[in-house]
Amino acid sequence: MAIDAATVRKVARLARIAEPQDRLEPLASELSGILNWIEQLNEVDTEGVEPMTTAIAMPLPMREDEVTDGGDPARVLANAPKTKDGFFVVPKVVE
Amino acid sequence: MGELTSLTLKAALDGLAAKQFSAAELTQAHVEAVEAARALNAYVLETPEKALAMARASDERRAKGAAGPLEGAPLGVKDLFCTEGVRSTAGSKILGDFQPTYESTVTANLWRDGAVMLGKLNMDEFAMGSSNETSAFGPVVSPWRTQGGNAKLTPGGSSGGSAAAVAAELCLGATATDTGGSIRQPAAFTGTVGVKPTYGRCSRWGIVAFASSLDQAGPIARNVEDAAILLKSMAGHDPKDSTSLPVETPDFPAFVGRSVKGLKVGVPREYRVEGMPVEIDRLWEQGVAWLKAAGCEIVEVSLPHTKYALPAYYIVAPAEASSNLARYDGMRYGLRVEGGNLTETYEATRAAGFGAEVKRRILIGAYVLSAGYYDAYYLKALKVRRRIADDFDQAFQNVDALLTPTAPSAAFSLGEKSDDPVAMYLNDIFTVTVNLAGLPGISVPAGTDAAGLPLGLQLIGRALDEGTLFSLAGALEQAADFRAKPEKWW
Numbered sequence: 001m002a003i004d005a006a007t008v009r010k011v012a013r014l015a016r017i018a019e020p021q022d023r024l025e026p027l028a029s030e031l032s033g034i035l036n037w038i039e040q041l042n043e044v045d046t047e048g049v050e051p052m053t054t055a056i057a058m059p060l061p062m063r064e065d066e067v068t069d070g071g072d073p074a075r076v077l078a079n080a081p082k083t084k085d086g087f088f089v090v091p092k093v094v095e
Numbered sequence: 096m097g098e099l100t101s102l103t104l105k106a107a108l109d110g111l112a113a114k115q116f117s118a119a120e121l122t123q124a125h126v127e128a129v130e131a132a133r134a135l136n137a138y139v140l141e142t143p144e145k146a147l148a149m150a151r152a153s154d155e156r157r158a159k160g161a162a163g164p165l166e167g168a169p170l171g172v173k174d175l176f177c178t179e180g181v182r183s184t185a186g187s188k189i190l191g192d193f194q195p196t197y198e199s200t201v202t203a204n205l206w207r208d209g210a211v212m213l214g215k216l217n218m219d220e221f222a223m224g225s226s227n228e229t230s231a232f233g234p235v236v237s238p239w240r241t242q243g244g245n246a247k248l249t250p251g252g253s254s255g256g257s258a259a260a261v262a263a264e265l266c267l268g269a270t271a272t273d274t275g276g277s278i279r280q281p282a283a284f285t286g287t288v289g290v291k292p293t294y295g296r297c298s299r300w301g302i303v304a305f306a307s308s309l310d311q312a313g314p315i316a317r318n319v320e321d322a323a324i325l326l327k328s329m330a331g332h333d334p335k336d337s338t339s340l341p342v343e344t345p346d347f348p349a350f351v352g353r354s355v356k357g358l359k360v361g362v363p364r365e366y367r368v369e370g371m372p373v374e375i376d377r378l379w380e381q382g383v384a385w386l387k388a389a390g391c392e393i394v395e396v397s398l399p400h401t402k403y404a405l406p407a408y409y410i411v412a413p414a415e416a417s418s419n420l421a422r423y424d425g426m427r428y429g430l431r432v433e434g435g436n437l438t439e440t441y442e443a444t445r446a447a448g449f450g451a452e453v454k455r456r457i458l459i460g461a462y463v464l465s466a467g468y469y470d471a472y473y474l475k476a477l478k479v480r481r482r483i484a485d486d487f488d489q490a491f492q493n494v495d496a497l498l499t500p501t502a503p504s505a506a507f508s509l510g511e512k513s514d515d516p517v518a519m520y521l522n523d524i525f526t527v528t529v530n531l532a533g534l535p536g537i538s539v540p541a542g543t544d545a546a547g548l549p550l551g552l553q554l555i556g557r558a559l560d561e562g563t564l565f566s567l568a569g570a571l572e573q574a575a576d577f578r579a580k581p582e583k584w585w
Contacts, residue, residue: 055533
C-alpha cells in the first residue's frame with residue numbers, strides 16, 4: 001500500500017518526530033517501498049493461527065510486592081538535561 | 096608484547112594461570128593495539144585507565160588465589176550495554192553523554208568473573224543496521240580487504256565494532272547483541288565466531304532495548320571454545336529481566352570437542368535463494384560433507400515460511416522499536432532541544448537525536464501499530480511469526496540442528512547498499528528466522544571467497560540446546576581449519 005506525504009506527516013506527529021516539509025515526499029516513497037515489499041505476507045494463510053507474542057512460552061514470573069530499589073534521587077537525576085531542587089525540570093505540560 | 100594480543104582467550108587465560116604474564120601486561124598490550132587501530136573506528140570510547148586499574152585488581156585477586164573464570168581477560172563491550180559511570184550511547188546522538196548509574200547484568204557477570212573492560216565498541220544506531228553505517232560515530236572499517244584491493248569494507252552490523260575488534264586483535268573477545276542477525280552476520284564477515292543464544296538465556300537488563308521480543312546478547316570470539324567460555328559467563332537467570340529463563344547455565348566449553356557422531360543435521364532447502372553467490376552454495380555443500388565425515392547424518396528438511404521471515408520481522412521489530420524508543424523524550428536523560436511547547440520540544444529533540452534509519456523504523460512501527468492498520472500489519476506479522484516458529488518445531492522433530500549459510504554474500508563495500516533499505520535488510524535473510532523463533536544460532540568461519548574474504552556457516556539449534564551447537568561448531572571449525580587473518584594495514 002502506498003503512503004502519501006500527508007500520512008507521513010500524521011505518523012511523524014504520532015511518533016513525535018519533527019519532519020521538515022521537504023522530507024515528507026522522499027519518506028513517503030521510502031516507506032511505500034518497504035511496505036510494498038512487506039505486502040507479500042498476505043500470501044500466507046494464517047486462518048486460525050494464534051499470534052505469537054513472545055519468543056519463549058513462559059508465564060511471567062511473580063514476586064513479592066515490595067520495594068527493592070529507590071531512595072536515591074541523585075542517581076535518578078544524574079543524567080537529566082535540567083534539574084532543580086531534586087526534581088526534573090520540564091516544559092509546561094498544562095497551559 | 097605484540098604477540099599477547101594474538102592469543103586466543105583460552106590461551107591467554109592459561110598463560111595468566113601459569114604466570115607467564117600478568118593481567119596488567121596483557122591489558123597494556125591491548126590498550127596499545129587499540130590506540131594504534133583508530134583508523135578502524137571500532138571503539139567509540141577507549142577506557143585505558145579503567146582497563147589498567149581492573150587489570151591490577153585482577154592480578155591482586157589471582158595472587159590471593161581468588162581467580163575467576165575470566166580472570167584478567169581484556170574484552171570489548173558493544174555500546175548497547177550500559178556500563179556504570181562509562182558513557183553508553185547505543186551509537187546514537189540522542190543519548191549524548193549518558194553515563195549510566197548502573198551496570199548491565201551481562202557485563203556485571205563478566206566483571207564478576209574477572210574480565211577487564213578495554214572500552215565501548217561502535218555499532219549501528221540502536222542496533223538498527225547491517226553494515227555499521229547508521230552509527231552516529233561513523234562506520235567501522237573492517238580490518239579485512241579484498242586481495243590486492245584497498246576499498247573500505249563493512250565489518251557487518253549491527254555489532255560491527257565487536258566483530259572488527261575481535262578480528263583485528265583489539266580485544267580477546269567482545270559482547271554483542273543480535274535482534275535479526277547482528278552477531279552472526281558481522282561474525283561471518285570478519286572470520287570470527289558469533290553466538291546468538293536462546294531467547295532468555297542472557298539477561299536483557301541494562302541493554303538498551305531495540306525490539307524486546309527479539310533482542311538477545313551473545314559473544315563474538317576468535318574461535319568456538321572462546322565463544323563457549325564467554326557465553327558461560329554472560330548467561331544466567333536474572334530476576335530483573337522477566338523474560339530471563341530460570342534455568343541452569345550448562346558448562347558450554349565442555350561441549351566443544353565432543354563427538355558429533357550420530358547427530359542428525361537438517362539442510363533446509365528454502366535457504367537456497369536465487370542470486371546467491373556460487374561460492375556460498377559450494378561452502379554450504381562443503382559444510383555438509385565435513386559434518387558427514389564427522390559422523391553426522393544429513394537430512395533435507397523444509398521450512399516453508401522462510402521467505403516471509405524478513406517482511407514479518409520488518410513489522411515486528413519496528414513496532415517494538417517505536418514503542419521502546421518513545422522513552423527518548425529529552426526529559427530525563429540525553430539530548431534535549433527546546434521547542435515552543437512540550438510537544439515541539441519532543442519533536443525537535445527526536446528529530447535532532449535520531450538518525451535516518453532509526454526514524455524510518457520508528458515511522459514504520461508507528462504506522463503498523465496505528466488505528467486501522469494494526470490487524471492488517473502487526474497482527475498478521477505475529478501470525479506469520481507463529482508459522483515460522485512452527486516450521487522449526489516440525490523440523491526439530493527429526494533433526495538435532497540445522498546447517499545454513501550465515502549471510503547471502505561476503506562483506507561489501509561501505510556505501511554500496513546504504514541507499515536501498517530493502518537491499519540492506521536482505522543481509523539478514525538466513526539469520527532473522529532464528530530471532531523470530533527464539534532459537535540459538537552460531538556462525539563459524541568456514542572459508543573465503545575468491546577475493547579472500549571470510550564466509551561463515553550457521554548452525555541453528557533447539558531452544559536451550561546451545562551445547563549441541565557448540566559440539567557441531569567445534570567439528571566444523573576443526574574440519575574447516577580456517578586460519579586466514581586480515582593483513583594489518585591500519
